[in-house]
Amino acid sequence: MKKNKKMKRTLWAGLIVAVTYSVQAQKINILGEAYSKSMVNIASEESNKKYVAPPAQFNRLKSAKSGKSEINVTYVDFPEEARQAFEYAVSIWEGLIASAVPVKILATWEDIGDNILALGRPATFYMNFESTPLADVYYPVALAEKLAGKDINPGQPDIFCNFSNTYPWYFGLDGNAPETRYDFITAVLHEIAHGLGFSGFFKDNGEMGFFDNGNNLPSVYDYYIFNEGNQQLADQSVFFRPSVELHQQLTSEKLKFFQPAYADEMNNPIGWVYAPPVWKDGESIYHLTTGNGLMGTFALKGQAIHSPGNEVLEILSELGWSSVSFDFDELKDFEEPCAELNVGVGVLSNIQLNNPVVSFVYSTDNFQTSDSITLQVERGTNRFSGEIPLDYYSGEVEYYLKLTTESGKIFKLPLSAPSKKFSLQIGPDYIPPTVAHNPEKIVNANSAGLHLSAVAKDNMGIKSVKVEYKLNGTFQEPCVLSLTEDDIYEGEIGLSYEILKTGTLEYRLVAEDKSNIGNKRILPSSGFYLVNIFNPLTPVTSYFTDFEYGAGDFVTADFSISRVAGFAGNILHTRHPYPVSAFENEKYDLMAQLKYPVILPENGVMRFDEVVLVEPGEEGVSYTDELFWDFVIVEGSRDNGLTWHPLTPGYDSGVSSDWAYLFESSTINNKSQAVGNQGMFLKKTIKLTEDTGFSPGDIVIFRFRLASDKSVSGWGWAIDNLEIKKSTTTNADIMVQNKLKAYPNPFDNQIFIEYSGFGSMEKIDISVTNLAGIPVYSEEATDVSGEMKKVLELNSIDSGFYLLKISDGSSKVFSKKIIKR
8 A cells, every 4th residue: 555645644542551451442441250169189199209499580470670579378277387388389489470469368278178189269350350451351360450550359369279287298398298298389389370370260061061150251261272173162153152062172182272472373382281081170171281290180299399380381471471461442443534544552561572573464355465564662652653554545454463572472462363353444434333221210209310321332433422301291401421431421311309290201312423424323222211200109007918909009110010920829020031231330220119108117027928030149248249240139218219228238049049059050141041930939027127227117118129230140039928017907008917827838628727807797708719810719708706717628629829818898808829739
């Protein structure tokens, strides 16, 4: 292409002060988090008298600028001699890795079972953090902190290590382990390596291979695993997950870790990984096949390996412990062809770079042919710039960045270029923006506004995101949302009680891009989102419903009161499956809000039956932590819904081992196939004035909320027999307390019933109906004096769910769901 200096276009990437930068310019700044299982170090009964001394130079991966790293260890029940050996191993790693952020290790001395010398893993993994080199790839927290240049999990460990207190250890520093003992320093170096990056999420159940986390995504170590045929196992376009094909690869004995920085990478992998024909949890994939190296699966007596070795260090280098990063935002499309395109990129590195060559490689024919220019360094900076000769070309330009060191090592952005590369479109744009939004479906009548947020992206950039809305069917002045973070727009529609108390509210989002014709995306694609307006009814002193009546007692969003297969009669339930959030960093809320405020009594309680099939969070985390994932919660408000307070901490399927097992064991492709039924109900009791912030006499509105994140979904939440306080028989209450007992339930042919609360009555009606409401049994009892016991003979009806009702012939109805075996 020829240069023409009559017209230029300048597109400079914004430079940031960071160690690295994400290749996704339009990412949402989030900290996606996941846990892995511990890797195991197996105790072999074999011996191999061998000593490998610490490396002569500990700065193999050290930054010349940052000096040695700092590793801090918290010991639990460690004997003194083990601590001294551990500190020696730590000093070896401190000389080999470099990070401005101290690495925190929690080391525990305990009985960890037969055949296992030690366990190790990262405390957690993060993806899409600020400065992540690879999008949607999990990094162990110690590495993530190094790349981000800051402590991501303050006060928490980065690495967990567990060491057996039952095996014979050698704690000496000289490497002279006898053939009857295991060298402790070797084990410590091994487990720390797992915490630094030799870990991930590959999992095999004997039939299918998959990634064992909620997002079905790889760790950075997983990302580099290839088969003998040079296919990347983490590439879902090649190996779907879960799949039999991935299972076959994970147990093929022919997997390798390779570094894409060299031209002959495929033929010269860094190391062959341990992939036995039968999958072994904690062993497969995350060890090397190198005979007696540090990261072999088995620990031998008498063997002291006090140096990680070149393979291990090269792997850690590729994972990011030795890194060159490009400070670069993907170029936006533009419409007017130009002669030249000015580009700039910053280069950040923690390895010594002497006169690196930075190139911009580009193609207009899908890299059948390509051109490149060498970017020139700007004196005194780490920035490189140049002019790409476009010669008024119109169409698609694909490109990537490449840095070549004096020694010939190559770093690319994207990492696997040119198989993956960036794309720039020059010419007229007809593609509308993409918009993600979680609709707001309930607003309280006394609210001053309705807060809305959305994620809007476009290949040319976003010009505006507006909210067009109608009050009582009349269009109002649009509300313009403001850009608050990367691609996140927020704003508030101003409202008033006078408008909302008897009105209707509808809205839609309109996002417009910066193209000449102003492409627009409208959500929803047709019509408007309808917002339910909540107006509280007259306060009551108690409330009860079995949801057979009073569907209008609630205002709902993605909840319904209806019959569901597998349940007897009506229940309050979420959508099945429940929806996920439209974007990260915000929950999608499904809600059911009781219209009747309740005047709280002394020692008031709320009781209901429930089935909770929502994604379980990670063990040991609070519902306010990101790792809790989805949750359900009951909340109360004393200001008619302006502010809400939890009655109990949020919870999920994890509160019942049966629910949790059912949910997790049937999860396929981020969706649990588990389905709730009547037999899964458990009773929930909440004390309304104990540790809730509420007091007797408070007038409280209650709501039930399921908060869903962007990943895993499932059947949802079901509620029945909701009782607040003890219902009375006054007209001010919604329904009298249920004093009907039916047992046994389920029953065979007979069911015993006891009921009370009618006072002296001439007669009452007893009926049993099926789920369609058709009576299958009825009788009339006379001369009722307040309480009665009775046996119903129901041998003639089929097995299934039924509704037992007792009525005084006017307004009072007691009901109970019963099951015939």
